[in-house]
Amino acid sequence: MAERVSRLSTEKAVVIFTTSQCPMCHTVTSLLISELGVCAAVHELDKDPRGREMERELARRLGRAPPVVPVVFIGGRLVGSTDMIMSLHLANKLVPMLKAAGAIWL
Numbered sequence: 001m002a003e004r005v006s007r008l009s010t011e012k013a014v015v016i017f018t019t020s021q022c023p024m025c026h027t028v029t030s031l032l033i034s035e036l037g038v039c040a041a042v043h044e045l046d047k048d049p050r051g052r053e054m055e056r057e058l059a060r061r062l063g064r065a066p067p068v069v070p071v072v073f074i075g076g077r078l079v080g081s082t083d084m085i086m087s088l089h090l091a092n093k094l095v096p097m098l099k100a101a102g103a104i105w106l
Helices: 002-008 023-035 051-062 082-090 094-100
Strands: 014-018 041-044 071-074 077-080
Touching: 002 051, 014 023, 014 051, 023 082, 051 071, 051 077, 077 082, 082 094
Parallel strands: 014 041
Antiparallel strands: 014 071, 071 077
């Protein structure tokens, strides 16, 4: 499962692992896609037959117990969950990170 998560996490400059009924997933996805204009790959784990296994792998990488979504990768690098994305955004560090990864241009 680690190999699958690694492969999926690099398919675009920004990859978001979510679940369809998660309010924080919606918040992070909206911030990145709607507000910042990122063209992200979004994987809804609750709609994937191997989603639970992937969530366990993501939890292992984050050092947390499931549930851990949303989980965001930028430039193939694990950035974290809602707390990290919002902290980076509030510190004006998220946009430069997205630019460096080629996820946004402006």
